[in-house]
Amino acid sequence: MPDPLLSACVSFLSYFGIFAILSLSLNLEYGFGGQPNFGKVAFYATGAFVAGVVASRLMPIIADVTPFDPFSPEGTMQRISITQNNPCAALLTFLAALLLAALVSGVFGYLVSYPAIRIREEWFLAMVLLVTGEILRVVVRSYQPIVNGYNGVLIPNPFGWLKDSDQISLAYMIVILAIAVSIYLYINRLVNSPFGRLLKSMRDDQIAAMSLGKDLVRVRGQVLIIGSALAGLAGVLYAYYSGYVNPDDFIPIRTFDVWVMVVLGGLANNKGVLLGAVIMTAIDRGTQILAIQLQTIGGITELNYLRYIIVGILMLVILMFKQRGIIPERPVRTPAYEVVEGE
């Protein structure tokens, strides 16, 4: 008998892990680097779409069986049965999806921003990324072969072979959290370094940074590649978590959610954005649960709209009173400080 409290916790932590990765990636791009990425959802979606493609087309190949049409009921059944009986294939496919998604999202991030990277005004980039998200959704929705258009494709959880649904969710949650923690540690190491200083200098004063010899076009590209790759990872994790990849999941509000997490929690402070992620997860899961309870009174869709309105107003309030978020930024922690203080 599934314990509702346990599943609520598992659900909360799983979402938190995914949101944490997304907000860390945006924090890197905007909090540290000053690049406003209004198209986060595009790379999140790319990761999920890659997962869809890998799961539907690669999995049978890895399991060494003749594939059916990936979008047919037979294909779906085949995937489910492989996952349940062949742990190796299931996990390998998952791993392949992760690696491929990071790669594809990273490259995609670079390609899309390339035209705008050389333009000094950063919100150009912001606009281009914003519309990319929508275009991607429209294209993937119309072009069947990727994830079966607006029908979407079902991908079973890589731990399906555990049979017990509680165990499956728990195991998967652990994987999500493990990846999230690793990414957190990685980002911390990345920004407490000369690279972190470089990002902040680009953020604080582009012109000064350029006159001090920094090749900003290259740095912008680098930070966007990393940010996009990370978002792609989050996308894969989300796809496998929800078990279903559908282009219509990836609407612009998702980008906005990530922004709220970063701005609320604290720009350029990784602990801060984790706080932001916790708060957003609470709002998100909270409204979902509320919606299910209230299913009899008004539709779920209306409650969602209300949630988005509240989140939007929350953002405006934060911007009005605490522009840089709850937890303030800290200096770049490198050995340099020990040297200076030691004297």
Added chain:
Amino acid sequence: MNEILKLENVVKCYESLRAVDGVSLSIKEGSVIGLIGPNGSGKSTLFNVISGLDRANEGKIWFRGIRIENLPPHKIFSLGLVKSFQDPRLFLGMTVLDNMLVPPKGQKGESPVIAPLHSKWRDQEIALATKASELLEKLLLKGLHKTLSAEISGGQMKLLEMGRTLMAEPRMLLLDEPTAGVAPKLARDIFERLLKLREEFNLTLFIIEHRLEVLFDYVEYVYVMHRGKILAEGKPDDILDNKVVAEVYLGG
């Protein structure tokens, strides 16, 4: 002495305005040269063009024998030509120390691939930090290293700006009004410091200044700009005696 900077017929237009109109000059390594002229004569624009922040429409520029008029600012910087700003453009979201540590060239840790591997750049970082520490001490900013640069005083900001520029190990500095907005005594102080640093680091200094009485005590040669052209050039004494210059300054 070698020629370190040479300009040949440099022109910069904004729409129909010729902000820099055919400027040619030559500067020897190690010298201290002044650039004066009334407001709007194109001095700052000229500096922007030389340092790469703006692109010249016509003309050629050589730095240490290399043509630079088409190079991006960061490449010009890496050759050793550094421009400092009239108003200090500090990185306000960063501490004083972090500001100082941004300019040095060739930091291994600036590559995102190497950055997470702290051991690979640790030694370099420590060396740079030591150097920054010494400079901060000379500039009397030592105790403020952990302070956000946004929170120090105006005079301290100017000193930090200078320190930051020096961390870049420049060969030549383009200084745009280094004493703007400071008291006369501090202005002289700044110039004294500049000259000392020039000796220590073998710099060439090209300085835009309005405080002629201070400037003329320290520079060897002066260029006078007016309406985008070089109106006159010569030793400070000759410029002081130049009637055309006087007219432009007092009349214009």
Added chain:
Amino acid sequence: MLDWIAGSLLRSILVGSIYTLMALGLTLTLSVVRLPNFAHAELITIGAYVAVLSSLVSSDISLALLLAFMVTALVAFSCHRLVYRPLSNRGATMYTLVLASFALGLVLRYIILLWASPTGYLQIRPLIPQRVIGVIGSTVILDIFVWSLPTAFVLVVLLHLLLSRTKIGKMMRSVANNITLAQITGINVGRIQDVSWLLAGGLAGVAGALWAILYYASPYVGWFALLSVFAAVVLGGLTSFSGTIVGGFIVGLSENLVMDLLNRSFGVEFTYKPVIPFALIIIVLLVRPKGLVGLLPRAKLLTRSSTKVGG
């Protein structure tokens, strides 16, 4: 065979004129207020719905357009006074303002969704009967065609006259050119910004109304148009008045004439239409980021120093 071209061309010009109206509002806020207003889309949507609501009272098109102008102008003005100006006064950075506009846009959109969903207004046409005036090829010509182009034309000309002949227009141009200089010469920048927002909102509203009468109104109307509007603005060079006008028509042409061509010759389906303005933006950014600025012989009325390429 060629009659589909005529119909396509007509639609191109029609849609182009509406895009131009939408884009001019954005150009206005970009140059005078220096804000890329991400909530501009919602202003268009509001205009569309005002037309619908107005049609419930009377089927007079001019009433619908007038109301759309006024209501949307008011909304835009309120956004400015309630959100953007307070933020500015608290020392908000440009990105904060951009984020705020993004947030505001989302809030407005979902409020409209919240209202439209239960009332069944999710996709609705105004009750303005359209008489058929004629037919060209497979395109049926309705009343609205006759309204749309002249309205757009009149508004554009009025805007031009405002900017070039009136005192307030000149003040707007100085603020767009150099805000510090404008302040020094005693111009009340706050008032100028107020006026700009009213105008920008009004233009967006009328455009939205025309769109609704032509097609339909939905909470996403503005958002879907935003891509094309942005393309028009980028083509025009961001802050150039005449550039934006030309840009609007180029986008209109690309989306209709070119799309029809692609569909007939290469079988490209209409679902891919949004890719066209996107492609335009990418091409402009890659080839000539300044847009049409400099290529147009007429004087630009609202330009500042153009986008500088870094690095």
